[in-house]
Amino acid sequence: METYDVVVIGAGFAGLTAARDLRAAGSSVLVLEARERIGGSTWYQPDAFDGFGLEMGGTWIVPQQSHVFAEVRRYGISVTDSELPDRMTWSDHGEVLDTLLPVSPQEYGELEHALRALVAAGERIDPLRPLTEQDLADLDVPIRQWATEAGLGGNARELLISWFCGCANAHEDTASALDVIRWLAAMDNSLWGMVQASVLGYTFTHGTASLARAIAEDSGAEIRLSSPVEKVHAEDDGATISYRDGRVRAGRVLVTVPIGVLRDIDFTPRLPADKLAISAENHAGQGQKIWALARNVPEDLSGFGWGTDFDYVGAMGTIERGVVLVCFAPEHDRVDADDLADVQRAVREFAPHAEVVDAHTHPWVHDEYSKGTWATFRAGQFAKYELAVGRPEGRVHFAGSHTARRWRAFIDGAIESGKRAAAEILAEA
């Protein structure tokens, strides 16, 4: 049987980064990837709208994400800063407000309170340390509950809840408020920075694929595509990995598949109860990212809404057929991307005269190799699983953005976790 020092399962940013670092240290590495492409939860489609490339998954990065920016610099990858809109658009249940701020002067006090409460919560968090070590259980509650307990009111409350759901790509009664407030802490408690980290940061000029390819090529590791791993049989002296078309042997295995997918691989010995439990529960990131091409919308639309189906609709460029809009919803069935009339209905909550002429999405929630979008924890999952997800089990190691510290659930977190796991494996050699 073919034998490698390490078999890496999954060719997303975590797996590719780990493979590169392991190879650089002299290990023989095979990467087994289920899909017919690398990149995992990032997927750049260069020709989607008449040659205007669309990111179906991970898109924005910010300079505070030191791991991804180090890779961008290392490979000379071109990135583009977002162009800021002239003003933000606020939609209150589909009614576009004619105001600069999301609330009227009568509610400025509520807005100030909401922002103070958010910053006060963010200042309690050290994003470099496990959150479960920091006495933050009161924040690890559903978003809506946190808003109530923090005493938020008026439109400021509605906007904050909806914005959090946008950051989480998850429902307000499911997602952990802590996992969103953590973004603020990771941005050194800059609220504007947190907005940038969500939808107004830098994008990859030639798509996320440009960085994934650079890391893969640099690694020199063999990557077998269309090779879903079915079984991992670990013993004292190594492991046998069975995938669709064969079996290989490895000294160590690095598993980088998304949380909800982990339980689809048959491990011997069985994975411990905590890893199986979080895989069964899955994370809260079960929303939508839909691209729409529309006429009669402002070319710099950047719209935040509450009581709307999309929580965010923003312009990403203009082509002859219309303005390219990126839209997010916190649940996977809010908007039917196959039905242009339904997409148009939802976009009109931000741009009342919009005429949607095209739409495109990838159903990450229904994709068997992701089972969700990005890995926002459900309320209460930090306490139970934060440390469990990345804990090695004998010769089997675990990485993936869901195991990262500062930028968990981001591209940066995936890279951080890949580096961490490679170092962990090398330390065992």
Ligand SMILES: Cc1cc2nc3c(=O)[nH]c(=O)nc-3n(C[C@H](O)[C@H](O)[C@H](O)COP(=O)(O)OP(=O)(O)OC[C@H]3O[C@@H](n4cnc5c(N)ncnc54)[C@H](O)[C@@H]3O)c2cc1C
């Ligand atoms: C819609 C969307 C929008 C996002 N927006 C942003 C953003 O703007 N900025 C940002 O930083 N992040 C964003 N993210 C998150 C970011 O893309 C992810 O956190 C990151 O790419 C995850 O990388 P990973 O390597 O941990 O996991 P993945 O990229 O998911 O890689 C895991 C790999 O494992 C493979 N796999 C699964 N099962 C098996 C198996 N049985 N055998 C072999 N291979 C298997 C999968 O096919 C996949 O390639 C977004 C994600 C989505 C989906």
